[in-house]
Amino acid sequence: MSRPTVHDVARTAGVSLSTVDRVLNGRDGVRAATLERVNAAMRELGYQRDVAAANLSKRRRYRLRFFLPEGPNAFMRGVQDEVESCGSEMWPERVELSVETVPPFDAEALAERLRAVDPEAVDGLAVVATDSAAVMAAIARLVEAGVPVVTLVSDLPSSRRGYFVGIDNVVAGRTAAGLLGRFCRFRPGKVAVIAGSMVVRDHVERRLGFEQVMRSEFPTLEVMPTIEGLDDADVVADKLGALLAAHDDLVGIYSLGAGNRGVIRALSDTPEAERPAIVVHELTPHTREALLSGMFDAAINQDIGREVRGAVRALRALIDGASPEAAGERIGVEVFLRDNLP
Amino acid sequence: MSRPTVHDVARTAGVSLSTVDRVLNGRDGVRAATLERVNAAMRELGYQRDVAAANLSKRRRYRLRFFLPEGPNAFMRGVQDEVESCGSEMWPERVELSVETVPPFDAEALAERLRAVDPEAVDGLAVVATDSAAVMAAIARLVEAGVPVVTLVSDLPSSRRGYFVGIDNVVAGRTAAGLLGRFCRFRPGKVAVIAGSMVVRDHVERRLGFEQVMRSEFPTLEVMPTIEGLDDADVVADKLGALLAAHDDLVGIYSLGAGNRGVIRALSDTPEAERPAIVVHELTPHTREALLSGMFDAAINQDIGREVRGAVRALRALIDGASPEAAGERIGVEVFLRDNLP
DNA sequence: GAATATCTGATGTACGTTGCCCAAAATTGC
């Protein structure tokens, strides 16, 4: 009736508790034949170790560290807040979270800091990855030292990271196109795309996905060359203003980076009936307000709270030797209109 | 450094372990003054009981039961699958889930089954509520017997349920209108609404939210009287087919219940260019396929996995005497197009 | 066949909490 314990395993395998313990915790000093007997007994009984009891006995704490880009980036500061609040929430569950900030877009600095990590002082790492061989090497070293690493928000697929927690930006771009295309379906014209910079991977991917769908599904809409707004509201306002003045058949705008205040400014004089349909990225105070006022039609978002919790769960699974896929909740591309804002 | 234990509390309160234990577990035989001393010590130390250790000692199991409508309803079968998979996942966390199915839309049958529940055999209940006094009475009886009840998907706000896990259906309806209105903005005409039955609370609420937004924001679209499809594909196909034949200016369809296979059947002969924009509810194998083929434009969804886990967490919190609000993750109204399907 | 080297068993303590028991102390009633 109640689930089997180590005692039951020992009994049916015909060995002592110590031996079961050796097998269970991967200690050596067990003959291959005996090991197989014990494993067979565990399979037969369907034994599952009681993680709560094990952790109690081990006095285990999961010491996890997050490496985030420093600087004023609102999104990353949001992630940091989320890590901190998640950390205090999960303290009773034996999870200890700490944050280390590193210079943004600086692969060597990140690699340096990863190399400085003492594998004894930490049980798992979540890293917003920068693409470079040095970072990959540092991750490999940590993984070999028994410290699992997951990538967060920005992936490094060919590294030895155990898991990636974040959204697929091509999907995000395709979703934006699906929305904007339908919003403008019976109103042919031009569509403007505003990015921060096309040297950032996620922006490139969003643009790519957006164009894939626009070209194949909404041929009556013409996608104009991408404006680079440098995630700066003033730049965005200037460039978009010029574009609006030059093209009176602009029916849609896709803003896939930051600087959305610039979009709002550029359009504040346009009468509502003539205003193009607008789809933007990330829920921030400004985009929320613009959705509520009817200025923006939709916002694509990734739930950072869910991402942080997902990273913690994935790391815990890796530390316990389980599969991070099973532990992780799907993190999807979210669509928000005025009425379903959280 | 490490967190305080009962021993620390006992020491700083100047009482024995037994007394702390009595306070902690709400047993009597403790003078008011002593109780206050113990509480003060716990506050001072910031004591938090180690739930894992407590449960280990108590050999506690959380036996939870889900009451779901039976029948071919794909959404409810999805919930059931989710409960079952969640149940096996959470077995190591001392949670035992079971499912009982009851005739759909049948308040008396549900009440009957709730009355038959033995409060000793179960620690908590999650119920997809049907609106009726008998159900409310049955819930009240269970709560009084010490078995917390949460409502799932469909609420019964005036009952004694400890929590509701599900989406705000007015918001869902408003969101659907925001989408459908934008999809049809430049193509005036009629919009059809298909519900399962207007005696189910969630359907009524969706319809309400839908109309609020349609009337105030999209006056060029005319919302037709609701079709009741009884969540049955055949009925839906018949009634919708008749409607399509009678009105050639139908530009949008909002299907807020189940039976979406009927919508697909009714529209399979309509050429794609003339097809109305379609927004439906719930991701099921059928709606997914229709989104992928381009038959449906968008689906409003509630994440049933998240809901089931939310219900489990809420029940566990209620059983432990904690607040279900704190335990619950926000469950939002999700929007899916073809490209951001999970 | 002895000397190792490698396995295995038995036993005990610990983790933080629960829950039971019995004795000691404090409080109450008369």
Next chain:
DNA sequence: GCAATTTTGGGCAACGTACATCAGATATTC
């Protein structure tokens, strides 16, 4: 002031696992 009662203390065995130690049992090797 003594008995009856309530409140408290101290002890201890669980819960399922981890980890250490030491003694004993097999296997290898020469």
